[in-house]
Amino acid sequence: MAKAVKGSTAVMKVDPQRTSELKKRWTEYLRTNRLKTTGQREAIVDEFLRSHGHVSIDEVLTRVRKRHSRVGHATVYRTLKLLTESELAEPRHFDDGQTRYEVKDQHHHDHLICMKCGLILEFEDEEIEKLQDLDAQRLGGFKIMRHKLELYGLCPKAQGIPNGSCPKDDK
Amino acid sequence: MAKAVKGSTAVMKVDPQRTSELKKRWTEYLRTNRLKTTGQREAIVDEFLRSHGHVSIDEVLTRVRKRHSRVGHATVYRTLKLLTESELAEPRHFDDGQTRYEVKDQHHHDHLICMKCGLILEFEDEEIEKLQDLDAQRLGGFKIMRHKLELYGLCPKAQGIPNGSCPKDDK
């Protein structure tokens, strides 16, 4: 089992529409690869897709066992691997040494994080991506498959600018 | 021991000037915290500071043992932890799940990682950084303090291009 205090998970509402869309992709993946539908898989996938933020294997296992007790962790590992292959999950390696999985949104995006208030904005910049491709070319003819870009900064309010506002407050 | 084929490390020349500057900071750190100088520590720190790129515990241990055979890996772990506390080392978690340590001193740079052979190259792109600042402005007047950009891709060889070569082989 994991150590007692291991990071919590971000809070967000579940969007049933999104979840069902993702579930459809999962079913499609199963059919395409002639994989079987089993109670355990369904439970694990449902629990994972319902999650937001970054869940660890342990967290998924614990949640799944509430309904479907006899599930081994090997099955969770194996299922998360399938979810990764089907592009529905994305493994992340943070500093606590545990691999966490994140529901992979259909649209790639990068993150801008306010170091003071923790607000996370998503954005995308085609221009930057083009430059990345150029850099990869320059560095030896690499072909970029994916990338991860995180900007850490301060919103106007956090910068202490007079009348500066935080986008979070504009709601 | 680590699995056989786990990525290697980027190539760069050692800059003795830099190394000695870093070494000075290490000595300073030892004195400030009333820590002892031991043969093992010296060997590990020297080996680490001499390194460029991103070394794993195993790599450091192997190199250190060439000269100073009886060194336990616990000592390497413990020393790398000290190096991290003293701001001389920075642990990095790339998507291959292995913890690697990097000398933390050099000018900021980003990473390009080959998904097949594990080669890690460093690069920098002012143009991209300018665009990041623009995006941050656009997103609500943020001021970027730092960023993390990782490109995951395939080298020409890994792409299967005829005669394609991996920069790693250019030695």
Place this chain on the structure above:
DNA sequence: TTCAGTGCAAAATTTTTGCATTACG
């Protein structure tokens, strides 16, 4: 009926820790 999928336990990995011994200051 068939063989993919599962649980369980054992193995493999990576990192930490306990403890007797060594050796720095």
Place this chain on the structure above:
DNA sequence: CGTAATGCAAAAATTTTGCACTGAA
């Protein structure tokens, strides 16, 4: 000397794998 630091082995923690059994198609 006193005690921080070390090596070693054992423990933890995380992930993978072997295998007999179960159950989906």
